[in-house]
Amino acid sequence: MERNVTLDYFKILFSILIITIHLYYPYEAGQLNLRWYIPEGIARIGVPFFFLVNGYYFARKINDTKAIKKYLIHILIIYTTWYIIYLRPQILRVEQVDIINDLRIDILLEKYFWGIFHLWYLPALFLVY
Numbered sequence: 001m002e003r004n005v006t007l008d009y010f011k012i013l014f015s016i017l018i019i020t021i022h023l024y025y026p027y028e029a030g031q032l033n034l035r036w037y038i039p040e041g042i043a044r045i046g047v048p049f050f051f052l053v054n055g056y057y058f059a060r061k062i063n064d065t066k067a068i069k070k071y072l073i074h075i076l077i078i079y080t081t082w083y084i085i086y087l088r089p090q091i092l093r094v095e096q097v098d099i100i101n102d103l104r105i106d107i108l109l110e111k112y113f114w115g116i117f118h119l120w121y122l123p124a125l126f127l128v129y
Contacts, residue, residue, distance in 0.1 A: 007053065010049070011050075014046040014050065015046075017038075017045070018046040018047070020038055020039045020043045021044065022118075047121070050121075051125070054125055055128075058071065072126065075122055075125060075126050076126065078122060079119065079122040079123065082119055082122075083111075083112055083119060086116045086119060087111075
């Protein structure tokens with residue numbers, strides 16, 4: 001697959017927009033200013049853009065079942081790695097139950113399939129395809 005330089009430039013731009021979503025901008029409610037419009041308005045188009053980019057690359061492999069399997073396994077490995085990194089005891093305390101000590105597999109699986117924090121993107125990507 002050949003490289004699409006224009007798409008790479010757009011990915012850089014939209015990556016910066018995604019970062020601005022996750023930054024904290026102090027602003028007063030009701031004020032109309034750029035500190036509100038950028039992270040809460042314009043930058044929100046970044047996530048659908050990346051779904052489209054992933055779909056673009058996935059569509060090129062749609063007829064090759066081996067490539068699809070490899071792509072989905074790749075997504076699953078990335079997600080599982082980050083899931084383990086984010087799996088901390090303070091996250092796993094649900095309703096005063098310590099999952100690590102009580103080995104609550106059901107809660108671990110629920111968090112795995114629905115994501116922790118901003119890890120929702122990869123399960124959503126996996127389910128879409």
